[in-house]
Amino acid sequence: MSSFKIFDIAGSGMSAQSVRLNTTASNLANADSVSGDPARVYRAKHPVFEAVRAGLGTNAASSGVTVRGIVESAAPPSARYEPGNPLADANGYVYAPNVNAVEEMVDMISASRSYQNNVEVMNTARDMMLATLKLGQ
Amino acid sequence: MPANLDAYLGVHAAALKVRSQRTELLATNLANADTPGYRARDIDFRTALAAAARPGGGIHLATTSSRHIGAAPTDGTSPAELKYRVPLAPSLDGNTVDAQLEQAAFAENTVRYQATLQFLSSKFRGLMTAITGQ
Numbered sequence: 504m505s506s507f508k509i510f511d512i513a514g515s516g517m518s519a520q521s522v523r524l525n526t527t528a529s530n531l532a533n534a535d536s537v538s539g540d541p542a543r544v545y546r547a548k549h550p551v552f553e554a555v556r557a558g559l560g561t562n563a564a565s566s567g568v569t570v571r572g573i574v575e576s577a578a579p580p581s582a583r584y585e586p587g588n589p590l591a592d593a594n595g596y597v598y599a600p601n602v603n604a605v606e607e608m609v610d611m612i613s614a615s616r617s618y619q620n621n622v623e624v625m626n627t628a629r630d631m632m633l634a635t636l637k638l639g640q
Numbered sequence: 641m642p643a644n645l646d647a648y649l650g651v652h653a654a655a656l657k658v659r660s661q662r663t664e665l666l667a668t669n670l671a672n673a674d675t676p677g678y679r680a681r682d683i684d685f686r687t688a689l690a691a692a693a694r695p696g697g698g699i700h701l702a703t704t705s706s707r708h709i710g711a712a713p714t715d716g717t718s719p720a721e722l723k724y725r726v727p728l729a730p731s732l733d734g735n736t737v738d739a740q741l742e743q744a745a746f747a748e749n750t751v752r753y754q755a756t757l758q759f760l761s762s763k764f765r766g767l768m769t770a771i772t773g774q
Contacts, residue, residue: 508664509663509664509667512664512667512668512671513667513670513671515671516670516671516672516673519671519674520674523674551676552672552674552675552676553675554672554675554678566668566672567668567671568671568672568674568675613674614674616739617670617673617674617739620670620673620739620743621670621671624666624667624670624671624746627746627750628663628667631660631663631750631753631754634754634757635656635757638757638760638761638764639760639761639764
């Protein structure tokens with residue numbers, strides 16, 4: 504029965520969204536990890552999703568989602584003048600990560616909603632299949 | 641009473657199959673709600689059902705020689721016959737999935753799937769009544 508594929512599809516969606524939640528958590532946790540070297544400071548990470556074909560022929564229409572890779576934001580890190588900081592460079596600057604906390608929070612909510620969507624799809628598909636199994640009783 | 645069970649069940653068996661394929665497609669759309677460049681797709685139910693309910697229907701590959709290899713007819717749900725959604729507000733990354741619209745379509749499809757199940761269920765109950773005479 505082809506309905507079993509729905510579990511794969513929704514599962515791949517949940518897995519991808521949880522990677523997105525992971526990167527958001529990592530970005531928020533490191534939002535204040537300053538460094539004395541702008542090249543070595545933490546950079547905001549974001550996953551790139553890609554649709555993946557589940558099969559060939561007539562079933563090629565359905566596809567799950569996969570994380571193609573994780574890209575680091577190219578925005579420049581912000582420099583702060585903190586001569587008292589032990590990490591400060593020769594000029595007294597420390598460099599803060601280019602993490603935008605507001606953007607990350609929005610991303611987190613979006614990821615969690617999408618995750619819930621996939622859970623609902625899976626629950627509904629399960630109910631439908633159970634009802635189909637009871638057909639004729 | 642027709643002796644053929646397929647004829648007795650009518651269009652509902654084919655409808656159930658198309659509904660379940662549509663569920664899969666809508667699940668795909670929802671799973672790819674955040675995929676850049678993904679374009680939402682859907683089945684035109686009327687066309688797909690007409691193709692699925694008509695035995696030997698669908699699109700054939702014409703063979704003009706007995707040595708040609710024929711292709712199995714498609715059932716209206718092959719990628720070529722799926723329709724792309726016309727987006728109301730496509731996002732900048734080229735994704736055309738409208739999560740609310742897909743959710744609504746998913747709910748509607750589920751209810752219709754259950755309705756088809758009810759129809760089939762009643763057909764089987766009718767058959768059981770006829771067989772047992774109770």
